[in-house]
Amino acid sequence: MCGESRKHGSEGAGRAARLTRLPGGSVKHATTWRPLLLSLAQAAQHLGRLSVVIDEFPYLTRSDPTLESVLQEVLGRIETLGQPLKLVLCGSSISQMEALLEHSSPLFGRSDLNLTLHPMDYLESAAFTPAWSPTELLHARTVFGGMPRYLSLLDDRSGVGDNYERLVLDPDGALHEETTRLLNAELSEPRVYASILMAVSQGRTKAGEIITAAGIPPSSLQKYLERLEELGLVQRRRSVNATPAAKNLRYRLADPFIASWHRYALPHLSALRVRGSQGAWARFVAPTLDRDPAAAPATFEDVSRTWVARHMDEFWTGEHGEIGTLIQGSGQQAAELDVACALGRGQQRRWLLGECKWQEQPVDHWALRQLQDNAARHLGAADVERWLLFSRAGFHASLTAAPDLRLVTLDELYAPTAGRL
Known part of the structure; x- marks a missing residue:
């Protein structure tokens, strides 16, 4: 991206210069939204295509409550004239950006792509x-x-x-x-x-x-x-x-x-x-x-749940619920299940349940027993499709994978899999 910007820097500068030299210099000297947007539409026609990003849109609408109505009018005119201007509206206030899509908004129906950008996984x-x-x-x-x-x-x-x-x-x-x-x-x-x-x-x-x-x-x-x-x-x-x-x-x-x-x-x-x-x-x-449950151990749990989502087809190919945690009602931390997902529905429902161990020693059978005991506290005699154990330091030699037990190391969590990135 940076290399391409440098390669085409002179061309981009030329286009910017031409933009300010349109008849009347209206883009450069516009003082309100309507003439500015109309001038950008003319610039789009002059250049053949133009995309304009308007950042922090919610703040702009608070400072000028008429902006949405002005946009509605101008976009209607642009559509009628076939001018190739694309506006990208951005904002960090999710609720206010979502409000643009509601029936009561002047811009309702004008958007052809709506994205919520999340942090990278x-x-x-x-x-x-x-x-x-x-x-x-x-x-x-x-x-x-x-x-x-x-x-x-x-x-x-x-x-x-x-x-x-x-x-x-x-x-x-x-x-x-x-x-x-x-x-x-x-x-x-x-x-x-x-x-x-x-x-x-x-x-x-x-x-x-x-x-x-x-x-x-x-x-x-x-x-x-x-x-x-x-x-x-x-x-x-x-x-x-x-x-x-x-x-x-x-x-x-x-x-x-x-x-x-x-x-x-x-x-x-x-x-x-x-x-x-x-x-x-x-x-x-x-x-x-590494010791604070809210620090690296919590990150390890988050990473493990993301891994399960990426590899769900290894465990279940049908309908399933959210991948999250089972939390003890009394608030006892030890009784939580770090990874939990309901598979299927109704009386046919089964479970995918897991425990995450961010410790420096290999995990042994005690972790599996703890997972199964906590599952019994939460779910009684519920059917479990697969038990999952996630370990930073690997597993004791006596603990091996089985048809109903999947062992996952930290190295495996960070091993990219073709087609999954």
Whole structure:
């Protein structure tokens, strides 16, 4: 992409120059949306084709409530005249962008493609740093997440810790102020939202715990959480066997980078400004990265569930439900099943159930017994199509795969499979 941009740079500059030299110079001097859009339509006809990206569209409509109606009028005229102008409207507020598709919107029916862009998954993210081992890749996923911009800054000639110190923990690092900029740009009360994010990053996963830790009125929490969910910063979790009306909800930070900032950088800002970032990974991150259930172990579970989704045809070819977790109603962490998916429906329903072990020792029969015991607590004597065990350090020699047991190592999780990327 960059190479192509350099190759055609002079041609692109020429087109931009011609754009400003259209009759009357109206593109360059337009002061309102209508003449600007009409001039762009003329430019499209002059050039043969033109695509224009309008970013942060929700903010523009708030500053000018007539923009949608103006667009409706102009697009109608463009369609009548056959002018080859394509408008791409972008915005980070999902609910407001979705509102453009509703019947009440002036732009209803005008869109021919609607995309929601998500962070890259773990294999796509790994492609940015091919020199790193599977363990390093999972650590990178834990602290950097899957946003392409963050991943493009990584240098796999040095370790994950060196990159995190350079980019995030260093007060002059490219991503040191990223979370603050994001909250200030997207939210009207950034301090309140930051307190909620901090509470969730510290393991407060239930509404009552968040209210207490963040110090906000109970009546306000839902409003704040919905906004954070809309921005993809917080994610609600419920057991895959829960009814839609179930109240046993838990919350987690959906963006690993935001989570790592609140977990490892924000509590130590004063020390980082005084002492710098050198050695900060060893002091602040490494001691808990592999032991904190919300850090690398949680990433390992996420990666395992994504792997199951990619390889579902190995286990089941029919109808199946969401791939998620089974959560104990009482909130006991030990009774959770890390991977769960209902196969089929009704009385013919079976289950795919798994346990993830992010430990340095090979997994033995104890993990399988724990998985089966927890399954009995949740599902009683339900039929299980396949048991799955995921292990960072492999498996004990006495534990071997069987028709109803699939063993998956970290190396296998990160092994690209043809046709699946």
